[in-house]
Amino acid sequence: LLNTELPPSIDNAIKNLSDKPTASIGTTVSDIWYIVFGWISSVADKRRIQYAYSLEQFRQELENSVSRIPPEKQIEPSFQATAQALENAKYCVEEDELRQMFCALISNSMNSDFASNVHPSFAEIIKQMSVLDAKIIRLFKTRKEIIIGLPxxxxxxxxxxxxxxxxxxxxxxxxxxxxxxxxxxxxxxxxSRFGVVSISYEKKLSTPNVYDKFLSHPLYQSMRKYLPAPIDIHIKEGTVELTPLGQSFVKVCILD
Known part of the structure; x- marks a missing residue:
């Protein structure tokens, strides 16, 4: 591999691998290895197959997403944003929610309608997200608009x-x-740590009855029933809002 001349002792050892006795021993060791550790190799093979399947899904989804960009809106993507997205995506392609975010980020970085909202930090944010993080941030976008605040x-x-x-x-x-x-x-x-949402209890949503669900929550009902006096419990209403960075993130990284 290093393109250097091997010492005779090592060279002879390598040649001996093809001799019948050595080959037989190698086969025997290989057979024993499979009996003891074969299940590990099988699991690893299964993981590789699963990963290859997810990677192919990612390629197809990205190709389809890019193909839907109108020709007049297609632009050269930012090398920084695209390279970081592809690098970080390899750790997340098996999770549908995260893979779709990377797909949206890369394809929208090639669309003039979204390019000004693309930020280099988005790829790193998605990489650090859990599937639940992705599901929650997705709640801020409907097909028609971006929802700024949730209760x-x-x-x-x-x-x-x-x-x-x-x-x-x-x-x-x-x-x-x-x-x-x-x-x-x-x-x-x-x-909140990623900087895409802020949580505040200094203001609340004006939508009628939007906080009623908290009053019927089992934890709240249980504490009201069993907490001894003089301990009291009450609900402090607040909002989860998208930050300016979060608004751009949702616009760019979540497909309609």
Whole structure:
């Protein structure tokens, strides 16, 4: 491999591999290896096949997405954004939600309607996202518009007046009712760390009845029923909003 002349001892050892006794030993060792470790190789092969399938899906999805860009809007993509997206995508192609985000990012970087919103950090943000992060950020986009804010709340335990409270847990988010609210709370904190959302309890949404679902949440109902006096619980209403970076991220990285 190094294109150098091997010492005679090593050269002879390599040649001996083709001799009958050595070849037989090699076969025997190989057979024993398969008996002991064969399942590991099988699992690895299965992973490779699965990855190759996902990679081909990614290629086809990207090709289809690029082909839908009107010819008059096609532009040369940013090398920085595209190279980073492809590099980071290789770690995420097996997750549909993340793969589709990379597909949107790369194809929209070639579209003049979106190019000004593309930021080099988007590829790294997607790479660090969990599938749940992706599902939550996707809620901010409908087919017609970008939704700026969604409802969130804290269940606050009051011990000695409104200025002394403990939130349990930090953020209650119920827009994905089939997902544990504590997992959603973790994802909101992660999305906030990425800089794509901000969480505030200083303002709330004006949509009628949008916070009613929190009043019927089992955790809230249970605490109201079983907490001893003088501990009180109340709901602090708030909003999860897209930051300016988040608005560009949703516009670029989420396909309609």
């Amino acid at each position: 969130v709340c804290q269940f606050r335990l009051n011990f000695s007046g409104p200025s002394s409270y403990t939130p349990i847990p930090d953020h209650i988010f119920l827009e994905l009712p089939d997902v544990d609210f504590q997992l959603c709370s973790q994802s909101l904190s992660s999305l």
